């Protein structure tokens with residue numbers, strides 16, 4: 263068993279999620295930031311790859327005080343658990359994400375001494391020989407009570423999750439901007455799919471100044487409502 267997995271990502275019209283510097287680029291409009299905050303507040307855990315931590319150093323907290331209070335009233339922690347996928351335990355010891363509960367998923371390649379140090383501020387779990395075994399990690403999260411997992415990037419992690427058929431739903435917010443740059447990260451990096459993955463567009467909505475797309479895998483025959491926890 264694994265949690266319900268949904269990806270949320272903000273993209274330029276040309277599919278880029280940052281520019282060649284790989285530093286955080288403001289893509290979402292204010293309406294979209296609010297929508298993302300609501301999605302965060304609805305999740306049991308939020309997952310990112312180490313590339314995103316190293317580039318953006320995000321806190322991954324629920325920003326709205328009102329939404330945090332609502333979570334507490336529901337008997338939850340203020341913020342969802344943060345899950346970082348980091349085979350070699352490259353995470354900086356002062357990463358912003360450590361401001362609340364973190365599960366750091368490493369592989370057997372991780373340096374033991376660094377793991378011991380990080381273990382003082384986060385739960386470190388090892389799955390996989392080289393890369394993190396994502397399926398095993400999701401099963402572990404399910405056992406820990408995570409039923410709804412939000413994935414916030416980046417493109418390399420999203421690619422692996424799609425390849426392993428571990429994504430139930432994706433929200434892509436397209437802002438009316440073009441970033442360009444052949445080395446700029448995209449919604450789905452890693453190796454190309456052959457044949458291309460077929461997706462199903464569930465809805466398209468004008469949202470703020472951009473467009474919000476909600477998609478699933480085309481072979482997903484269960485309705486989203488049925489699959490949601």
Ligand SMILES: NC(=O)c1ccc[n+]([C@@H]2O[C@H](COP(=O)([O-])OP(=O)(O)OC[C@H]3O[C@@H](n4cnc5c(N)ncnc54)[C@H](OP(=O)(O)O)[C@@H]3O)[C@@H](O)[C@H]2O)c1
Pocket residue numbers: 270271272273278279280281283284285286287289310311312313314315317318347348349350351352393394395396414415416417418419420422423447451
């Ligand atoms: N616009 C947005 O909404 C948004 C959101 C998030 C990020 N971003 C941007 O995305 C970029 C970062 O994306 P990224 O692709 O470089 O990094 P990423 O997807 O955040 O992290 C990828 C890294 O995770 C580690 N990993 C471990 N096991 C893995 C597995 N099974 N599958 C995949 N990855 C695994 C790998 O590093 P190790 O081998 O060292 O473990 C891999 O390089 C930044 O530019 C950031 O600004 C944009």
